Amino acid sequence: xxxxxxxxxxxxxxxxxxxxxxxxxxxxxxxxxxxxxxxxxxxxxxxxxxxxxxxxxxxxxxxxxxxxxxxxxxxxxxxxxxxxxxxxxxxxxxxxxxxxxxxxxxxxxxxxxxxxxxxxxxxxxxxxxxxxxxxxxxxxxxxxxxxxxxxxxxxxxxxxxxxxxxxxxx
Amino acid sequence: xxxxxxxxxxxxxxxxxxxxxxxxxxxxxxxxxxxxxxxxxxxxxxxxxxxxxxxxxxxxxxxxxxxxxxxxxxxxxxxxxxxxxxxxxxxxxxxxxxxxxxxxxxxxxxxxxxxxxxxxxxxxxxxxxxxxxxxxxxxxxxxxxxxxxxxxxxxxxxxxxxxxxxxxxxxxxxxxxxxxxxxxxxxxxxxxxxxxxxxxxxxxxxxxxxxxxxxxxxxxxxxxxxxxxxxxxxxxxxxxxxxxxxxxxxxxxxxxxxxxxxxxxxxxxxxxxxxxxxxxxxxxxxxxxxxxx
Numbered sequence: 001x002x003x004x005x006x007x008x009x010x011x012x013x014x015x016x017x018x019x020x021x022x023x024x025x026x027x028x029x030x031x032x033x034x035x036x037x038x039x040x041x042x043x044x045x046x047x048x049x050x051x052x053x054x055x056x057x058x059x060x061x062x063x064x065x066x067x068x069x070x071x072x073x074x075x076x077x078x079x080x081x082x083x084x085x086x087x088x089x090x091x092x093x094x095x096x097x098x099x100x101x102x103x104x105x106x107x108x109x110x111x112x113x114x115x116x117x118x119x120x121x122x123x124x125x126x127x128x129x130x131x132x133x134x135x136x137x138x139x140x141x142x143x144x145x146x147x148x149x150x151x152x153x154x155x156x157x158x159x160x161x162x163x164x165x166x167x168x169x170x
Numbered sequence: 171x172x173x174x175x176x177x178x179x180x181x182x183x184x185x186x187x188x189x190x191x192x193x194x195x196x197x198x199x200x201x202x203x204x205x206x207x208x209x210x211x212x213x214x215x216x217x218x219x220x221x222x223x224x225x226x227x228x229x230x231x232x233x234x235x236x237x238x239x240x241x242x243x244x245x246x247x248x249x250x251x252x253x254x255x256x257x258x259x260x261x262x263x264x265x266x267x268x269x270x271x272x273x274x275x276x277x278x279x280x281x282x283x284x285x286x287x288x289x290x291x292x293x294x295x296x297x298x299x300x301x302x303x304x305x306x307x308x309x310x311x312x313x314x315x316x317x318x319x320x321x322x323x324x325x326x327x328x329x330x331x332x333x334x335x336x337x338x339x340x341x342x343x344x345x346x347x348x349x350x351x352x353x354x355x356x357x358x359x360x361x362x363x364x365x366x367x368x369x370x371x372x373x374x375x376x377x378x379x380x381x382x383x384x385x386x387x388x389x390x391x392x393x394x395x396x397x398x399x400x401x402x403x404x405x406x407x408x409x410x411x412x413x414x415x416x417x418x419x420x421x422x423x424x425x426x427x428x429x430x431x432x433x434x435x436x437x438x439x440x441x442x443x444x445x446x447x448x449x450x451x452x453x454x455x456x457x458x459x460x461x462x463x
Binding site: 023036111131132 | 175176178179180181182183185186187188189190193194196197198199200202203204205206408412429431444463
């Protein structure tokens with residue numbers, strides 16, 4: 001099987017077949033990263049598709065010595081966070097009760113309720129770590145933030161989840 | 171408890187949905203179609219001054235929002251706008267500003283403040299990002315009651331989200347009337363009366379956008395030097411769905427998506443160097459009706 005780097009090289013030369021293979025290989029996880037952040041299929045579709053469109057036009061900038069997926073995930077999550085932020089109302093007073101529900105409910109309803117209260121950045125960290133199995137240094141690289149920021153976002157997200165679940169006594 | 175939460179999180183991750191096959195096919199088709207042979211560019215070393223200049227320009231716009239109002243109107247218009255609007259029309263006693271949101275690159279924020287301590291902030295964003303917002307008509311109606319009043323409507327291709335903040339919870343009638351009148355001066359770009367496209371129009375739209383860009387670009391004009399573009403029309407547009415959500419399928423089918431690359435900025439940021447516009451041919455000629463990103 002050809003490596004990602006081989007396919008990127010071919011795509012740089014204009015091979016759509018090679019880029020199609022890259023798409024098939026990475027689309028599901030990139031999409032899940034976007035969906036985990038937005039909670040909405042439509043926004044996830046937009047964010048994930050945008051990641052591949054941007055990648056297609058920026059292949060010449062990609063460092064072949066590095067893995068491709070984190071690059072795609074990074075673009076998708078940044079776009080997903082932008083899309084979620086864009087839904088926020090202009091007047092900050094109205095944001096207090098804003099929640100980010102999932103289009104398709106998780107089986108664990110209490111956990112979903114708690115997750116819906118997290119902002120998109122913290123949800124992205126949770127998704128990358130627990131759902132896509134990224135290590136915290138990998139998350140730092142994907143999100144382009146210091147490792148300490150990832151650790152604090154993760155700790156705060158877990159704290160918020162714990163507080164919410166304890167308050168519901170479940 | 172944390173161990174338990176982590177266990178529940180991992181379990182939830184196994185139940186995440188998969189992307190729909192139809193969505194995957196559409197995304198794949200667009201992604202694959204976007205592949206072009208890449209010419210090697212000479213590395214560009216751009217001074218941070220470029221970024222600072224862009225940031226500074228936005229900063230000026232935002233500075234107006236925070237000045238609390240003055241008797242003399244101040245008009246600052248960054249050409250983030252399309253062929254017309256969005257923003258507030260100038261009026262005596264109101265200081266107005268409009269700027270691109272640097273976070274998104276496509277969201278426009280406009281403010282109007284006056285000496286009574288009234289602040290009106292309007293956020294304009296492509297309607298496709300806020301699907302489901304009911305259509306509204308201008309002038310927007312100022313809601314009754316409260317220090318902070320908000321109104322959201324889908325007008326033209328745009329969802330406009332307005333927050334009106336008064337100095338007190340019970341502002342005098344004259345202050346409310348002044349705010350209502352200022353709300354009436356809100357300009358929102360309209361959807362174009364798009365004409366059918368001929369085969370050569372995709373190229374014509376691309377050429378038009380590249381000519382139009384230097385006078386409407388919100389950053390330093392030198393950044394658009396050497397801009398290149400690709401264009402696709404109607405249902406072949408990668409962002410056809412966005413265009414249809416913004417202005418309806420008939421307009422989207424008669425629109426051209428022009429994706430612009432600013433080579434001077436490619437080394438700095440993909441989001442700064444890649445711009446996307448929707449253009450349409452009208453009885454008055456070409457018009458750019460939305461910046462999609």
